[in-house]
Amino acid sequence: MSIPFSPNVSEAARRDILELESKISVFRSGDVPEEAFRKFRLARGVYGQRQPGVQMIRIKLPYGRITADQLVRIADCSDKYATGNLHATTRQDIQLHFVKLADSPALWAELEDAHITLREACGNTVRNVTASARAGIDPEEPFDVTPHAHAIFDYFLRNPICQDMGRKFKIAVSSSEKDSAYAFMHDVGLIPLVRYAEDGTPIHGFKVLVGGGLGAQPLLAQVAHEFLEEQFVIPFIEAVIRVFDRYGERVRRHKARMKFLLADIGLEEFLKRVEEEQKALKNKEYTIPTLPFPISEVKAGESTLTKEDLIAAAPDLNSPYTHWLKTNVFEQKQKGWYAVQLRVLLGDMHSSTARQLAEIVREYAADDIRVTVNQGYILRFVKADDLPAIYDRLQALGLAEPGFDTTADITTCPGTDTCNLAISSSYGITRVLETMMKEEFPDIIYNNDIKIKISGCMNGCGQHSASNIGFHGSSIKNGKFVLPALQVLLGGGFNGAGEGMMGDKVIKLPTKRGPAALRTLLLDYETNAYEGEYYNDYFLRQGNKYFYSMLKPLADLTTVVSSDYVDWDHEEPFQTEVGVGECASVLIDLVATTIIEANDKLAWANENLEKAIWADAIYHAYNVFVTGAKALLVSKGIPTNTQYGIVRDFDEHFGADFSDLSEGASFKELVFSINKNEPTEAFAREFVAKATRFVEKVNAIRRQQLESEGEPELALVEFGKDS
Structure with a gap:
């Protein structure tokens, strides 16, 4: 199949899509194990359904933002490849169901043409960064967190530190202390605050929460920082992810979320380990860049009418329109402008409805729709005079049901x-x-x-x-x-x-x-x-x-x-x-599969060396050591779990065989030198070179094992669903 890419599709996205197409072909030929393919496709938003033979495609919408054109593109793709339904999720994604696996690369290419990605929408990665849908228009916000949410999304997309974690990682950014993004239940939750310097200059920052999560054992997040200045937030999150990656559970999936690591070692020890990662960070500070698109493109002509004026002017104070005004409309922090909230039953919207909604947005609102965490939508910058007309249009689409985000809105x-x-x-x-x-x-x-x-x-x-x-x-x-x-x-x-x-x-x-x-x-x-x-x-x-x-x-x-x-x-x-x-069992050669992963990671390390991205090359090389060590431990029947445990056990069982790499130090000291050095060119080249020699030796030892022991017994691997 030849995918016709438009000029709008980035080089990184083209590579992702072509790689997905290639992996699908190889998987169908039987040359790649189901487990390896599953990990790959999940990180590209392709997710197995209850019904065999079809996939759910999860479309990653950072902080739920889409334009009218993007909404139409998603609707078109749903008609072409799925069922014509758009399902909004509690993580501000949109999902398409009943998609054929073979169609997923072409579907992705059409979405990327509209600057929409599937990358890391599922899998053991940093998932969609959620944020308050009111960000930028919230009357109670100290500042707009939209640029911060976008910067977090952009920074960790395709970032090597979060491509193969033990479990998923979720980040939420609320717009005010009301915490409408539910920061308290996330791996990292951010609540915006403003402090003032002695000269009265405002300083933007966040209350930072860590270690929250839902599931069978829900836990509240704990306060890591009462106030962290905005330029330190992304470096802090990076350090947190590195600690989770290294010490987090990887075998018992029900214990593999960061909340359990935090519960095991305690907040003080966790933050100590986070601090130990500072030296190795790519950025010690990270200035939040401006958004790559206008925050809002409003129509001309605001109104001086208040919401009370609008209600009082309604012909019938008990009419559906009045109920809608009271429950689904609020005045933005930009005086004279209104936001309209759409209650969507089950989060499901038909493609034809989505196209008509896009037309309403183009006519009456800013080109900035937000999917909400309660599976609805918010339209922004609507003029008061247009509210009756927009109500009529929405009512005709079944999108004017009153009671948005109330008890009635499940x-x-x-x-x-x-x-x-x-x-x-x-x-x-x-x-x-x-x-x-x-x-x-x-x-x-x-x-x-x-x-x-x-x-x-x-x-x-x-x-x-x-x-x-x-x-x-x-x-x-x-x-x-x-x-x-x-x-x-x-x-x-x-x-x-x-x-x-x-x-x-x-x-x-x-x-x-x-x-x-x-x-x-x-x-x-x-x-x-x-x-x-x-x-x-x-x-x-x-x-x-x-x-x-x-x-x-x-x-x-x-x-x-x-x-x-x-x-x-x-x-x-x-x-x-x-x-x-997603819950099947499969027979695979665990050692061979793991060695393949190590070689892939070495290729990524060398690629980043060529691009002079030193920090990323170093982290890929670190993963080469961990993955190769895991392969040889598995070959001897030695259980593996956390990255830290793998390195420690490898040192005990194989360290002497690799002493020439570590120059007198232990294997553990060699691998964990990753957080003892600045990510310089010199260290990157040295570390990748050692990882290269390490993989060569792992391959040689495995060949010797096969020659003396014969072909390995295939292992029955069971893996649980990744939600």
């Missing part, structure tokens, strides 16, 4: 519709709960304090642990049969003081009783909460046992009926099953 993952690990339907229960609230609690569109989030399993793509009322898919055994179930969690999200919290598990109940459970919780809160009491404060006051007792009758399995054995959106009896795809 966040959800796709669940069993496409996901391998999902246990029960997320989409089905979300539709039912939203319908129930609209019919029985119509005023709930004005409640901004209770958020409801749903995931199809405990892994938390729907962020259920970070919501006041959360549900995740599960199952319950009842005799010989199994029911689809919901695990109920309460008390996540924010309390009345604006502090982030993780939800507590309360009870598991049949999923068909989800509406009754939510109804019970909302009525109880209406009846018994103090005036103005936040839901989480109410939950803590009443205690977990109070809510367990309240919901326990709904968990009674002696009263189940036949419909309880059928999941929402389904007609057949429920079965617990995990799709194959």
